[in-house]
Amino acid sequence: MNDKVCLITDVGYGAGASVARRFARGGYRIALLAQNAVKSMSSALNARASIT
Numbered sequence: 657m658n659d660k661v662c663l664i665t666d667v668g669y670g671a672g673a674s675v676a677r678r679f680a681r682g683g684y685r686i687a688l689l690a691q692n693a694v695k696s697m698s699s700a701l702n703a704r705a706s707i708t
Contacts, residue, residue, distance in 0.1 A: 660683060660685065661685045661686075661687070662679045662684045662685070662687070663686075663687045663689065664676050664679065664686060664687070664688055664689070665689045665690070666689070666690060667688040667690045667699040668691065668692045668695030668696055668698075668699060672699070673703075676699050676700070676702075677702060677706040680703040680704065680707050681707050686703060688700050
């Protein structure tokens with residue numbers, strides 16, 4: 657089990673989304689928080705895609 661976990665806020669826009677991708681590539685399990693559900697889901701999918 658991976659015990660590296662990161663909570664990232666404001667992932668709907670540039671910096672937060674970029675940080676999410678970086679942590680995902682680093683093997684972290686990430687929790688994302690944004691005011692806009694569509695943008696946070698998009699960031700989550702992009703972060704997941706960046707690790708493959």
